[in-house]
Amino acid sequence: MFWLEFAVVMAAIFIGARLGGIGLGAMGGIGLAVLTFVFHLQPTAPPIDVMLMIAAVVTAAGVLQAAGGLDYLVGLAEKILRSNPDRITFLAPVVTYFFTLFAGTGHVAYSVLPVIAEVSRETGVRPERPMSIAVIASQQAITASPIAAATVALLGLLGGSAAKFGFNVELIDILKVCIPSTLAGVLIAAFVSNKLGKDLDKDPEYQQRLKDGLVAAPHGAGGSEERTSLENTPATAKVAVALFLLGAILVVLFGSFPQMRPEWSVGNDIRISQILVKSENEAKDALVQLKSGGTFSAVARQCSIDATAANGGDLGWQSKGKLLPEIEKACAKLKKSGDLTEVIKTPFGYHIVKFDDKRPSTNKEKMGMPHVIEIVMLTIAALMLLICRVKVAKVAEGSVFIAGVQAVIAIFGIAWMGDTFFQGNMDFLSGSIKSLVTQAPWLFAFALFALSVLLYSQAATVRALMPLGISLGIPAPFLIAMFPAVNGYFFIPNYPTVVAAINFDRTGTTGIGKYVLNHSFMIPGLVATFSSIGIGFLLVKFMF
CATH class of the missing domain: 3.10.50.40 (Chitinase A; domain 3)
Known part of the structure; x- marks a missing residue:
């Protein structure tokens, strides 16, 4: 029965990934229905806490976008990149990394990518190099951001309620490992990316496009060509950014210093x-x-x-x-x-x-971090609405809010189905792989990576598979070290940021190879992900 049930789960994930958006969650619902009504597995509780935390964060990020805060952040990024064009392969991923780290969403990369493509082309740098690693950096930063959905999901699993399994993880425990490990992994991958492909002036595809008039010859990058005028940024956009960053700082402080949280006597x-x-x-x-x-x-x-x-x-x-x-x-x-x-x-x-x-x-x-995150981010969203006078209808129309709602639905269906499958087959799974995984915990990273390739969501991958790691007795520090493994959705080149980067590069250097998987993002993605995991394992040995 296990393999038939497994086939149902994988079919639901595969079809849901092809449908995209809320289709992933809806297919999770079909998979759950088959597991429950056909195979008679008892459904577990739906991941309500994780869904509510993500909804709160997405609400705040959506208001930030509607207030013009994301545009202001993009303007700052453009100014940094244009001021140092010859170092763009290293600055571009640092910019997308830190913007995603503080924003909690990789969607800021969409607006920065055209700037990276233009500046690199104008300065004669092969755009594939900064474009590929910039996309990967924005994905890696998700697993280091204190307010990203994936981090929130991991904290919900390893903290508080997981104490009965010997886990007592606070937000600072995740951040002190994942920020240095992912940033180091991104920088290592940037060095590798800087060697990718031929120089722009020797690239036959680019030279042919120049000859055919499909792309203009470079004229040099300069500050006068900046698309975004920071001087014209409305004060309300700056206030929204300040409020959003205040929310991120408060979440970090409450997570790092548990004594700041209120506490109550509960039960008997x-x-x-x-x-x-x-x-x-x-x-x-x-x-x-x-x-x-x-x-x-x-x-x-x-x-x-x-x-x-x-x-x-x-x-x-x-x-x-x-x-x-x-x-x-x-x-x-x-x-x-x-x-x-x-x-x-x-x-x-x-x-x-x-x-x-x-x-x-x-x-x-003490008040759990899920409730802290929900309260803080909803409060920040309310303050931005009131102070910056943001129209509520505009929030719901923004790309950040729409993508966030889709993530909630995806987690609802897929994570619930995954939980039900894993819990219903725990005896089989424990007997088959427990000794293998506990002797070599790093093998679990490959499972996380493979599932993230299918799910296109770090948070959904965390919620679907991390409970299995907990049940198998993998130590919490090792699970934290393996957290960056959920960044596998660059593997198949159809994720939106990957597709956007390919289209923004008019030189044709960023693209998908003949065999599909030999695309521009594969090497930087693999180097960044597995470097981050390796560095993470080294860090946890000294920190825990």
Whole structure:
């Protein structure tokens, strides 16, 4: 059944990717329907937290675009590039990297690409070199941005609610690894890109286009030819940029310093006792003794193999999130002192738990980062609307908002389908690849990369596959190091920024080769991605 279910999942992803936009999420819905109604897999909970976080970030980014803030940022980028034309192969990716890092979206690259193409052509630099690595840099920066959908999704999986799996990841843990690793990977790839292809004056395709009059001869790049006038930028656009950057800074601060977040006492502590035995038959026999009038403490001393047996199985007071998930779920059904669970199976054996008492929780729970991000970014969006007097209808018409909504729908369908498939087949997957992946965790990076090629979304890839890595017991630092592996959608050259870069380069140097996969973005993309992963593994060894 596993392979049939796997075929359904892959077919849904493949067809959804070809449909594009919300088609990816819709096909995820069809895949989920087949898994549920045909193969009878129990559906998991939909990824609501991730969807709401992304919706909040996209709302703020959409208002920023409507206020003219993105145009202002593009103008700044153009000024930097035109001031240093001979270094464009290295400056272009740095510009797209940092703009994406702070904006949380790679869509800023669309507006910068024409500038890169023009400046490189005017200065005699082969446009393929800066164009290819600039696109790759904007993708890599997504996995380093504190407000990008993919980072938000990863934090939602590794932080807070994942503490029961031994994970306690904060935003700063992701950033301190992924910012230096991805930036270093981009710079390494820039050096490689600088060697790609023939120089422009020796490129036969370009020379033929010059001869045919398809492209004008270069006249040299200068500040007087700038398309974007920063002097005419409205004050409201600058205010919107300042507010958006303030939101990004606040998210980083709240994530880096948990003590800044409010905290509350949540739920109750419970006092419980347990009997732990090796086999299910032993557990059933013990349960029969208890239901026949035997005292829990006596049966525990007689049968339990746990260290608490001498104390009658007393585990003392336990806070929410501190117990094994299976035991915590069973204990939630116990209401009064003396209530017993049925037999509970865990990796440690078979348990019977008795409810002894409860009290208001002594542990305080801090506001989770998902809620922080949602509140901060919605607040920033509201301030931009009010202060900059942005028309709400214009926000919904912007490319950033439209693409963001599509990402939410894609995650809704694909991630829900992926979660259901992986959880429904966890026993098979654990037995087949757990030892392999735990002995060589870097192999999981190839799985992330391959799925991102199909999904065209870092966030959807994270939400679909990272839960498997968590369940397989891959350490959180290793999962963070492998995070840049989700940047694989340059592999097949039909992603929008890739297509845009090809069309903006009038010299014909940036393009798709005869065999499709031998395109301009392949080498820079592979070098940047796997350099980032390798550097990430080195960093986590020293940081964790």
